[in-house]
Amino acid sequence: MDALIGLLGMLALMALGAPIFVSLGATALVMIAFEGRPLMDAAAHSINGINSTTFLAVPFFVLAATFMQKGGIARIIIEAAETWVGHMRGGLGLVAVIATTLFAAISGSSVVTAMAMGTFLIPAMVARGYDRPFALGLVGASGTMGILIPPSLSMILYGLIAELSVPRLFLAGVLPGLLQAVMLGLWVIFYSRRKGYASANRATRSEFISKNLRALPAVAIPLSVFAGIYSGYTTVTESAGVAAVASVLVAMLVYREVRPQDLFKMATEGMKSASAVTFIVMFALLFAHWITGSGIPTALVNLAIALDLEAWQFLLALNILMIILGMFLDAVAVMLIVTPIVLPVLSQLNIDPVHFGIVLIVNMEIAFLTPPIGLNLFVLSSIAKAPMSEAVRGMLPFVALMAVFLILITYIPEISLWLPTLLMN
Numbered sequence: 001m002d003a004l005i006g007l008l009g010m011l012a013l014m015a016l017g018a019p020i021f022v023s024l025g026a027t028a029l030v031m032i033a034f035e036g037r038p039l040m041d042a043a044a045h046s047i048n049g050i051n052s053t054t055f056l057a058v059p060f061f062v063l064a065a066t067f068m069q070k071g072g073i074a075r076i077i078i079e080a081a082e083t084w085v086g087h088m089r090g091g092l093g094l095v096a097v098i099a100t101t102l103f104a105a106i107s108g109s110s111v112v113t114a115m116a117m118g119t120f121l122i123p124a125m126v127a128r129g130y131d132r133p134f135a136l137g138l139v140g141a142s143g144t145m146g147i148l149i150p151p152s153l154s155m156i157l158y159g160l161i162a163e164l165s166v167p168r169l170f171l172a173g174v175l176p177g178l179l180q181a182v183m184l185g186l187w188v189i190f191y192s193r194r195k196g197y198a199s200a201n202r203a204t205r206s207e208f209i210s211k212n213l214r215a216l217p218a219v220a221i222p223l224s225v226f227a228g229i230y231s232g233y234t235t236v237t238e239s240a241g242v243a244a245v246a247s248v249l250v251a252m253l254v255y256r257e258v259r260p261q262d263l264f265k266m267a268t269e270g271m272k273s274a275s276a277v278t279f280i281v282m283f284a285l286l287f288a289h290w291i292t293g294s295g296i297p298t299a300l301v302n303l304a305i306a307l308d309l310e311a312w313q314f315l316l317a318l319n320i321l322m323i324i325l326g327m328f329l330d331a332v333a334v335m336l337i338v339t340p341i342v343l344p345v346l347s348q349l350n351i352d353p354v355h356f357g358i359v360l361i362v363n364m365e366i367a368f369l370t371p372p373i374g375l376n377l378f379v380l381s382s383i384a385k386a387p388m389s390e391a392v393r394g395m396l397p398f399v400a401l402m403a404v405f406l407i408l409i410t411y412i413p414e415i416s417l418w419l420p421t422l423l424m425n
Helices: 002-015 020-034 037-052 057-070 073-085 090-109 110-127 131-147 152-164 166-196 206-232 238-252 260-294 296-306 309-330 331-348 353-365 375-384 388-411 412-424
Strands: none
Touching: 002 020, 002 166, 002 260, 002 331, 020 037, 020 206, 020 260, 020 331, 037 296, 057 090, 057 110, 057 152, 057 206, 057 238, 057 260, 073 090, 073 206, 090 110, 090 131, 090 166, 090 206, 110 131, 110 375, 131 152, 131 166, 131 353, 131 375, 131 388, 152 166, 152 260, 152 331, 152 353, 166 206, 166 353, 166 388, 166 412, 206 238, 206 353, 238 260, 260 296, 260 331, 296 412, 309 331, 309 353, 309 388, 331 353, 353 388, 353 412, 375 388, 388 412
16 A cells, blocks of 8 residues: 555656656655665665666767767768658658668667657658648657667666666667568558659669768668677677767768867767766666565566466556556656566566567657657657647557557567577577
């Protein structure tokens, strides 16, 4: 009963607008003190959690994303993608999917991906006769791949809380990310033919070569990250450092859209974002420490045993719960709340925690698209200067598509587990 009161108090704080880290931290501290458990142990648990080499990857990836967003990378990737599919029916919609997939492998963030891509793509799509709600929905849904296609900050956070291998989680996100891109692309082709959207002129050979060569340095950054990690030459943290340095050099020396005098300001922005993530993780670990000792996970395991739940039934109920929570809570908050509670149940039901991590992240993707809290809705509505009702209307078909995608990911675990099993078994 006391634990339930604590959870309700935390949800109330979030509903009143308190930051995630305040809601998690205040709830955990008050409940730990109320239960008579030593606060010193709780503090040590939080500090030890972020005192890891894996967590050091977070500020480096955040810094890399900041320079990629400001350095003209989005526009250059869009131009390269257009030389491949721009001449097809609905070509600019396909450009949105392909370019966003590539940028997602650089940014690691859904909101950053949607913002960077939406700035260029939504005005261009509207100018070529695409319905604005469709453009908003497509860029919003494509932008969510920023947390699914590695390297993903959400995967790093989940790996820290669940104590899982981050490289294994990265591999688990590759095929689901590509599957999501294919599903979005097929919907674009179907919808564009139905609406009769115009296509652009086919790129000349010289345009094709020059624009793709220009995009190579940007595409090389995530490739270098993967090559370093999975060849064994670098750790996740070292690869993140390489990505941060490479993004600065590419933005300054190759594309020359970042001036030396901009470096300090952009680095400051990146560090502010990284500091916010640090506070969230620290208090999320504190919250997990309280949850573990509160008896909630044990009670949930006993309930699953008493109800004789099978794995598919548990995952179905959990997906429904997470979709509902995602409508009213920040997507990251949903992950941080759900993960420590359900982890003990996963082993009881023989659910692979890596597979569950991908299911959780797909639920987070849907949360970015659903009102009233969906961040991608607000970002794209602001960029396009469109009313929120129009953004919501445009997102609805893509939310339905993402629901189908969630079912596939949930009940065909091989989509997530085949690649990490093949390469890291």
